[in-house]
Every structure is written in structure tokens, then in C-alpha cells.
């Protein structure tokens with residue numbers, strides 16, 4: 001009795017901690033009609049703490065975003081000023097989180113009553129990190145006589161020192177390897193639960209001595225790549241996306257904001273598109289490519305030369321997309337037809353289970369351009385041929401009955417999503433066996449691009465009253481007098497490899513703020529370290545503003 005009262009109290013206080021933060025956050029829908037609208041939305045994301053929930057960022061498409069309470073009226077005013085209609089879908093994100101939690105709690109009570117099967121606890125609840133560790137151990141021990149079919153190991157630790165556990169399932173003689181990961185983004189709870197579902201089912205196959213796929217492939221599954229972020233999302237902030245590494249020393253400037261978006265941190269065309277240099281942004285790419293231990297650990301596993309990977313699948317949510325590279329730019333990999341065909345095979349099989357439809361396409365074309373994803377790295381650097389990001393349920397079509405749950409799918413969905421995804425993935429794997437093995441990208445095809453040396457150097461913006469530390473780059477501290485106050489005559493062209501010239505310009509023009517690359521060059525002699533290029537002329541005032549605010553540096 002007392003035990004249950006204490007449990008209830010713990011549960012209640014957890015939900016309180018989680019929900020409290022989102023009180024008054026508004027969930028809105030906008031439809032950008034012009035490129036200027038798109039830029040304005042990017043600016044909201046990068047500089048006003050707006051969290052875009054919709055995968056797609058394209059003209060004339062619905063975009064769902066959550067607005068922090070403090071900025072909501074300002075953002076809505078700007079939208080009005082620039083002719084963007086705003087529909088408020090929900091004026092309290094708290095309420096939405098609570099609704100999903102309530103459904104999950106009911107589900108837990110119902111399933112606990114209806115089943116005595118101890119092994120299915122991963123279907124009733126989104127497990128904690130500790131429970132996932134225990135689950136892997138139990139799965140490994142499930143059939144002692146077949147124990148060499150599985151092994152559990154850590155690929156390394158996270159910033160907060162948690163092990164990133166991995167399970168290998170397959171006949172020891174299997175020569176080909178498949179890699180899957182889940183939970184790169186903390187708040188996408190349906191992703192780790194789907195990996196756990198698949199682990200359970202693959203091990204069932206081993207036990208039933210039906211290991212046809214598993215005699216050809218060793219399947220490596222990392223059910224939770226970002227355990228620090230996940231734990232934080234489960235206990236503190238349900239919408240947390242990044243990892244938990246602090247950004248308190250950022251090339252000489254400080255930020256109190258925590259976390260790097262791991263899916264912007266991978267060092268292939270890093271920061272070229274759709275990623276932020278602002279540590280407070282949800283899509284902060286990190287201080288440099290591959291800076292995060294979670295990123296490095298995954299890369300180490302992929303790069304182990306003894307392993308020959310046929311495919312890499314990374315599971316996210318939401319939107320129901322089966323996506324192939326590239327994300328950094330909208331052109332296609334040479335072999336995209338093969339990637340597309342196999343995605344079709346997988347998603348058609350998936351659909352046959354519960355009728356769930358997936359859209360297929362390249363990340364940049366189907367969603368938006370964004371660089372630094374694990375998928376692009378796995379293909380571009382890791383040389384894996386079949387690489388996919390699978391965005392699980394719900395759909396992002398607002399007409400879909402479950403779309404409103406977004407990242408907060410109640411636990412009632414764990415089983416159907418796991419079931420259909422498992423079938424889709426298995427069919428996809430079968431298709432790899434039947435098709436003739438393609439030669440993977442030869443190492444020589446991988447070109448290391450030469451970094452251009454011409455960059456924009458921004459002049460001082462009289463309208464920015466900026467204090468001396470990065471941590472104060474909070475839009476309210478910056479005190480923008482007018483958003484349209486930056487004009488292009490304040491930009492100076494300069495070859496930043498010419499450091500004497502750079503400093504001369506800086507002194508002559510009294511430049512105090514320069515963009516990322518130039519600042520890096522000012523601080524670092526080693527030019528090879530610089531892989532971030534963002535050399536486009538800002539197309540309009542929003543892009544200029546966003547680039548400026550996101551890439552501020554101060555020369556002392």
C-alpha cells in the first residue's frame with residue numbers, strides 16, 4: 001500500500017517536473033508563401049527559441065512549431081507584419097503532454113492486468129535507460145544454448161558517462177553486417193522503443209531456429225544513442241532533443257545553453273545547411289564537426305575496418321518518411337535509384353501490417369536541407385551503401401487522426417509501430433540478400449572538397465547593442481531596434497586566409513563582429529581544422545540577421 005502511494009507520488013512529481021516547463025507554450029501552424037517567409041521561420045528557430053516540429057520546411061506546406069510563452073506575441077506580430085497567417089493549434093503544450101501521459105498510464109494499468117508476461121514490459125512503457133540496460137542483458141541471456149548468437153557491448157560513453165550499449169544478433173559465421181540505431185534525438189521516444197521491439201523479435205527468430213536472415217547478417221542495434229538527452233527528456237523536459245554536453249567554452253565565448261544536436265554534428269559537409277551555430281538553438285551543430293562523444297563512438301563503430309556494413313538505418317520520429325541521403329544538399333547520390341527501390345520494398349511491407357503509409361525521398365528534397373546528419377556521414381565517409389533515416393509515426397499530415405501527438409505518442413503505439421517497422425525492416429533486409437551485392441563506394445570516389453577562401457565579413461551593426469559574452473546572445477539582450485536595420489553595405493569582402501589583411505580591415509572599419517570562419521581563423525592558425533563554410537551572400541535581411549546572430553564572435 002505505502003509502496004504504491006510512494007510510487008504514485010514519484011510518478012506525479014516526475015510529470016509535474018516535465019509538464020511545468022511547457023505551461024503556456026503555444027503550438028501553432030503557419031504556411032510560408034514566399035522565400036522571405038521561410039527565412040523568417042529560420043530566424044525564429046535560430047534566434048527566438050522556436051522549436052519547429054514539422055519535418056518539412058518548404059513553400060506552401062503546413063509547418064507546426066512550438067513558441068515559448070515569452071516570445072509568442074512577438075513572433076505572431078512579426079508573422080502578421082510579413083503576411084504569414086498563424087493558426088493556434090494548442091495554447092498549452094503542457095496540456096498536450098499530459099494528455100499523452102494519461103493515455104500511457106491507462107495503457108499501463110490495462111496491460112498489467114491483462115498480461116502476466118514479464119518479458120513484454122517493453123511494450124507497455126517507454127523504458128528508462130536503466131531498464132533498457134537490463135532489457136539487453138535479459139535478451140542476451142534468453143537462450144543460453146544460443147548465446148553466441150548475441151553479444152552486448154558498449155561503443156563508448158556519453159558526456160555524462162553513460163555507456164552506449166549495443167547488441168549484436170546473428171550467427172557467428174554471418175559475414176555481412178547491418179547497423180541500426182535509435183534515440184539520437186532525445187524526445188523521439190517511439191524510436192528507442194521500436195529498436196527494443198526489433199531486438200526482441202530478432203532474438204525470437206534465433207530461438208525459433210529460423211535464423212535465415214541472421215545466418216547472413218549480423219545485426220547491430222544501438223537502442224539508445226543519446227541516453228543523457230533521453231533521461232533528461234523523461235525526467236525534466238519532455239521536448240529535449242539534443243545531448244547534454246555543456247557549451248561553456250565556445251571558442252572563447254560562453255553560453256549557458258546546453259546540448260548539441262547530434263544529428264547536425266557529424267563531420268560531412270558540416271554546417272553547410274540547415275544547422276545552427278547558436279548553442280541555444282535546437283539544431284546547434286556543436287563547436288566543431290564530430291565534437292561530441294556520442295558522434296565519435298558511432299563513427300568508431302562504423303569505421304572499424306573489419307566490419308563490412310551493408311546498411312545503416314537510423315530511427316527518428318515523426319512524419320512517416322523513409323529517407324535516403326543526402327541531407328546536406330538537394331542533389332542525389334549516384335546510386336539513389338537503388339536506395340529508393342529498397343526503401344519502397346521496406347515501406348510497402350510495413351504498410352501491409354497496419355496500413356501505415358510512408359513517403360520516400362532524399363532528406364533534402366522531402367524535408368529540408370540540413371547537414372551534419374549521421375546518415376550523410378555513414379554514406380559519405382563511412383562508405384555504407386544503403387543508408388536511411390526512418391521517421392516513425394505519427395504522420396505529420398494534420399488530417400491524420402494521430403498527428404497531434406507528434407513526439408508524444410502514447411505508449412499504446414509502441415506495439416503497432418514496432419510490429420510494422422520490424423516487418424518493413426526485415427523485408428528490406430531480405431531484398432539485400434536477393435539483390436546482387438553492389439560494389440560500395442570506392443574510397444577514391446570520396447573527394448575532400450577544397451574550402452573556398454572568400455568569406456563575408458560583417459561590419460559592426462550599430463543596431464546591436466551586444467555585451468561582451470556569447471552567453472548574452474539572447475534576442476532580448478541584443479535589443480534589435482528594427483529587424484530591417486542591417487543593410488548589405490555593412491558587409492565587407494575579404495580573403496580570410498590573409499590574416500594581416502583581415503586584421504587591417506577589422507581595424508580600419510572598426511569591425512567588432514565577424515562571422516564564424518573569419519573568427520576561427522583569427523583564433524586558430526591551423527586552417528585545415530576549418531570545415532565549416534557558409535559563404536553564400538545572405539539572400540535577404542533575415543538570412544543576414546540569422547547568420548549574424550548565430551555566428552557572432554568577438555575579437556578581444
Ligand code: 0X9
Nearest residue numbers: 263316317327363370373376389
Ligand atoms: O532533422 C533531423 O535531424 C531529422 N528529422 S527530426 O525531426 N527527427 O529531427 C531528419 C534528418 C534527415 N537527414 C539529414 N538531414 N541528413
Ligand code: ZN
Nearest residue numbers: 185188316317
Ligand atoms: Zn530526430
